[in-house]
Amino acid sequence: MDGLFEPRADAAPVPLELIGCEATEPLLVGTQRPRRWTGSWADLLVLDRHGAVMASRPVGLAVTGARPSVLGDGLEDITLTDGGADRPSPAARSIWAEWYQGPPAAPNMWAPYDAQGRAAWLDLTTRAWRVAAPRPDRSGGEYHLDGRFVTDVPGLHCAIAEALLGPGRYFGREWASFSDCLCGGFGVAPPFTMTWHDSEVARRALADAVQDTEDQLSYFEEIVQLLEGRGVTVVLR
Incomplete structure (x- = not known):
């Protein structure tokens, strides 16, 4: 049975792009020092047009990079290192x-x-x-x-x-x-x-x-x- 049971390699994390973020604490700290900040996990809340929560997904708060948003207005586009595995399907x-x-x-x-x-x-x-x-x-x-x-x-x-x-x-x-x-x-x-x-x-x-x-x-x-x-x-x- 030697060699039958081997540890599986963890899947590589898939980054997640957040477009048009109004960064506030503590996320703002991470975007200012993205390479040094590891963060933790949190729920990303998806709101409907009335502001009610319609879905949530866990995401890692480790920030890979941040830049001025393509949407302007002082917003930021933020890249999270790991967007989590529980993502909605294209359907x-x-x-x-x-x-x-x-x-x-x-x-x-x-x-x-x-x-x-x-x-x-x-x-x-x-x-x-x-x-x-x-x-x-x-x-x-x-x-x-x-x-x-x-x-x-x-x-x-x-x-x-x-x-x-x-x-x-x-x-x-x-x-x-x-x-x-x-x-x-x-x-x-x-x-x-x-x-x-x-x-x-x-x-x-x-x-x-x-x-x-x-x-x-x-x-x-x-x-x-x-x-x-x-x-x-x-x-x-």
Whole structure:
């Protein structure tokens, strides 16, 4: 077995360019002495046009260089040595542009995107849930799930959250987190009734998506089973 287990080399850090920064302490100190300042890690907050936080990403605060910004007005362009590994995919660009205008207010705005884009949409709903004020759980009543666009797993969780809480809201992004949400603390808790319209779309699209390889149920069947096991009356139409 000698030579089988060898330490992996750490990936080389990828720099991040911050354009148009209004540098304040302690970042200003780093930009004045970029080669000597190592800094630490911090969250880079992404704001929408109204100033609300729509996303955050960890970045290293080690500064490689700084220069007057191409935007002028006394701003600076700063190069961070390590922009972190948790960066949005190119598929997220259009989603971020849409959310930049403000949280989604209309249903099914996630529907035009593919599975990768819908996953990026769920990323933003997760952040929105973390910064939102907690709401007491509601139980009882009937909710209507628009199943016309549920053609993949991310789309299913976009549609469920929208049915229960409204556009742009979070109620899990995969089986485990969805299961946690059903325990309460996320705005809606069983028992309640969910009428799933056009459910056959998801049944067919998710037929080969299997959550548990032992029971071989499709993801659609697993979600229905989970809902019913938690006291939700599921009406498939």
